[in-house]
């Protein structure tokens with residue numbers, strides 16, 4: 001009897017062990033040894049479980065660019081168990097990003113904080129509908145063309161330029177950190193476009209929102225490893241950044257919800273004042289028609305978060321970088337000023353219409369974007385299906401990183417890429433942008449704020465230079481061209497002397 005029971009137990013265990021082995025084998029075959037029509041991209045080995053994560057270093061863009069010299073324009077690494085394909089070549093990025101299969105966004109611990117709302121970190125039908133709507137509203141508000149329908153937007157930017165110049169004139173030529181002044185002016189441009197709101201830099205609530213937005217970019221860089229190894233969420237520093245991101249998002253969402261409630265009270269379908277109005281009107285129309293859609297209040301709040309943070313951080317950093325480069329390169333500053341004198345003069349305010357007659361200034365704008373590498377690794381995409389690219393198989397759910405830094409700093413594409421030389425964007429006195437220069441990315445998910453950025457940077461920069469010469473503070477060493485590495489690269493804090501031109 002005892003033997004019979006023992007045999008039964010043993011054979012049951014044996015059966016379970018065999019079954020388990022078969023399942024493990026099938027799963028491994030499915031996920032690891034799946035055969036593809038083409039080879040997978042080459043790439044370095046990492047360590048078990050963590051993959052290449054421990055070797056990324058602090059300056060991830062530099063590590064990834066180094067790897068491209070060994071593994072070529074497209075290679076793969078594993079971060080944790082996640083396959084990440086890094087593309088270091090503009091042609092291949094363009095080939096990929098025009099395909100629907102490459103238009104996804106990774107589903108990660110950090111994007112899950114956003115609960116599937118917004119535009120920047122969503123994909124599929126929700127993203128398609130909401131991106132198309134944002135695009136159409138930005139066009140109507142004049143933010144998608146430097147020439148068409150831009151009057152109202154130009155008026156908004158120019159009124160912020162005046163405020164900025166006024167605030168700066170009180171600095172009396174002393175050395176200042178420009179960032180807080182710029183952040184206030186730039187956020188007022190996006191604030192008026194989005195929700196018809198402008199603030200004084202002394203407004204505490206507003207200062208808090210700017211702080212939260214700026215902190216969000218820094219926290220992202222600290223918490224990013226949890227996307228690839230979720231257990232890191234329990235490491236003190238990462239866990240702090242992760243929890244802080246969640247809390248900050250709740251705080252900004254609460255703030256934006258109050259603004260939406262105010263808009264609802266004064267909403268008038270025939271007088272759409274800003275993006276929030278446009279969204280509420282369209283939401284109501286869709287509700288009336290009974291059509292299925294992704295319009296919702298939560299979605300609106302996250303889109304406001306998305307646009308406000310993209311519009312604030314990247315544009316502020318671009319103007320700040322421009323000031324740094326012009327201060328360090330007085331010959332370039334002189335040439336931009338000469339163009340201002342020639343086309344605009346010293347009295348009249350700069351206008352967007354001047355841009356087409358100022359190729360050197362436009363070339364300087366493009367060189368600032370190239371050399372500063374504000375969005376060094378773009379935004380990660382994710383493959384929605386198994387696909388192929390540049391002779392390689394790319395499995396579904398692979399993270400795709402466009403290494404814009406590698407393109408912008410490639411010595412094969414640019415002579416002395418470290419140097420700040422606007423002339424590289426000029427040919428016979430005309431602006432000439434090479435096809436491989438893609439600071440706003442390309443394809444289906446290309447940045448929606450490219451034209452707005454160009455308008456803002458042009459007006460802020462020319463107006464600053466018209467009134468002030470930008471100088472390194474006396475008895476200080478020239479600041480270094482060094483970035484704070486986060487989701488978007490801003491220059492390390494520096495001071496500038498704004499010396500009034502009329503003195």
Ligand code: HEM
Nearest residue numbers: 119120310311314318375378379440441445447448449453
């Ligand atoms: C210097 C300024 C800026 C730079 C360098 C920049 C760059 C980028 C890049 C590289 C992407 C990722 C595209 C991709 O996934 O392939 C992006 C996405 C985006 N940007 Fe910008 N951006 C800037 C300013 C702005 C501004 C002012 C806005 C405000 C409207 C904005 C709105 C967006 C949005 C909504 C997306 C997400 C598009 C999508 O996922 O479909 N950006 N930007």
